[in-house]
Amino acid sequence: MQHRFLVLLAIFWAPAVWAGNNAGGAFTVWLDTGQSKCYNNTVEIPCPAEGQAFHGQDAQYQGPARSYTKLDGSGNPVPEDAASWVMVRDNVTGLVWEVKENGDGTKEYSNPHDADNTYTWCDTDPATNGGSEGNCGIHNTKGFINALNNASFGGHTDWRLPTLKELQTLVDYAGINPAIAATFFPDTRLDDEYWSATPCTNYTDRAFSVYFYSGVGDANNKSIGSLYVRAVRGGTGSAASYTDNGDGTVTDMATGLMWVQASADTDDDGSPDRTSWQEALAWCQNLELAGYTDWRLPNINELSSIVDYAKSAPVINTTFFPDTRSADYWSATTYAGYTSHVWRVDFNGYGGYSAYDKVYSYYVRCVRGQQFGSFVFDPISDQTAGSPFQIRITAQDQGGNIVSYYNGSVQITSDVGDVTPADVTLVNGQASVTVSITGTGDTRLYADDGIHPQGQSNVFTVSSFSWPMFLPAVTAGHP
Structure with missing residues (x-):
């Protein structure tokens, strides 16, 4: 073998x-797949600029290292x-x-x-x-x-x-x-x-x-x-959680990736078409859909993320991707062992992935957006136990952009005591709320929705409340 x-x-x-x-x-x-080199149909090439042949492949879009x-x-x-x-x-x-x-x-x-x-x-x-x-x-x-x-x-x-x-x-x-x-x-x-x-x-x-x-x-x-x-x-x-955006796109709430709902229809006849790998790269690069122009061919990990191994022919959620063919789809990732080959995912009932020649013809589904990063707190200064203070939390992608499609609740905890309120709802990826903490000491706040990576604030100090000291009044004639 x-x-x-x-x-x-x-x-x-x-x-x-x-x-x-x-x-x-x-x-x-x-x-990230780890791929850092670019290729044409056979050999390594300098990574092409936008508009050039073979632009938009794996190495030109880096994910988490x-x-x-x-x-x-x-x-x-x-x-x-x-x-x-x-x-x-x-x-x-x-x-x-x-x-x-x-x-x-x-x-x-x-x-x-x-x-x-x-x-x-x-x-x-x-x-x-x-x-x-x-x-x-x-x-x-x-x-x-x-x-x-x-x-x-x-x-x-x-x-x-x-x-x-x-x-x-x-x-x-x-x-x-x-x-x-x-x-x-x-x-x-x-x-x-x-x-x-x-x-x-x-x-x-x-x-x-x-x-x-x-x-x-x-x-x-x-x-x-x-x-x-x-x-x-x-x-x-986490299980994929899809939202149909009603504009020909689907967002996976787990990864934050936005997908074209339909397979590529290159001749505009109403049905998906097979293309070569070079044509697949160009199709996604030139696509304008739902007001976005930053579409690209997914890398092998991204394409694998929408496979549903509990399904059968095609192995994908057809409620959200109804025209998916029970066949192979291109990824943007070249096979390092034979650079004339590229990784593809088989949606025909078993969902395996392997590498085939780039001149073959397979189906195409484009993707855009960075993956969901984490919940981010604005800086928090030192506080007093039991006293209210305001915090701001945003859901951000890997590029530090607010994930505006995120609408959900996160649980807020600390290292030193209970946080009130403990549940905060983010709308359009952000929330500002007044909270208080019962305990004292050095702590962080943590935000967790049970699905995405936990977010944490900077370290700050919560001190106990101190009553002001009142000195006895000085009476005239009595030093």
Whole structure:
């Protein structure tokens, strides 16, 4: 499998099977793909200017940079150059990953962290297994996860098999062999794939996996395949939450990305059209819709964010994207292993992603906007406990712009006591409200809606109330 980079499966229609939470929701923040170079149909080129051929590809729109922290066995951060660590925290998604060890080619099942161990896929919960529990014999994924939780690995008992979208966040599309940050994830095996918890909707006997030699995500047989596993916990994943803007666009409230509702209709005949990759880039760059002119072709992570693995042919929410074809759609991300190829997502019933030749013809859906960043407080000065003061909170994207479509409630908390009121409603992405705090000491305020990354204020001091001191009046003649 050393040279595999394309996976093509024959997919046929089958009734949808509910895949539960393992279907994998969208992330509120997707990592940048890591791609920093531009390409034409075959080779690297200087990144083209607006109006030039091949403008608008992945490298020209940077998202949140990768940021990892090594953790010891108690979950404490260790220096980046530390020689020993057992977990890695993704500082963008919030996910905490198991680190593998002893990649010497010999399986050692007494050590669940051994990099060479492989497992069959097993999920006995009908709500999440996609209609088939897989092979739950010896050395299966459920037993592997149970071993970590029974041992309270890293001080936690909520380890689980990652969803496909979670596993995909580890893929570094800037390179291959490996397509992962080996500095933080040593002993990653490149001769086969890593299981995800996401079952294949159309084929109940298959579940998705990721191949870290190249980054490909595809479906493997649950019962026959014995693949590698990396456990995960925590994170900021959230189900996609769409708003139909009524102007031909749809906003994903989880990511903040705005999508063209219809697939590209390049000949204006009322039905979607296939184009080459170069034509897809140009179509999105030249698009004017709903008063916006900054449309672009989505990168592979952004395009993957709208896949719904609980759906079947096409694997997307057709209430909001009704004309989606059960076929391949272009991304803006070139495949680093063969620069004549580009990543695409298959919406035909299983939603895998791989790389095909740029001169082929696939469908197009354009996107715009930066991803949702966080809630931001205006600076807060020192305060007195119990005394009212005003705060201002804004929902901002990764570029620091107010997310004007955000209308929702956030919970306000502090480090030192209760905040009143505890719930604040943002309208058009902002709110100004008078609050008070009961406790005293140095603190921050925190804003959290349970979906997006938590926002926090600057540190300020809350002091106790002091009664004014009254000196006795001085009577004339009495010093």
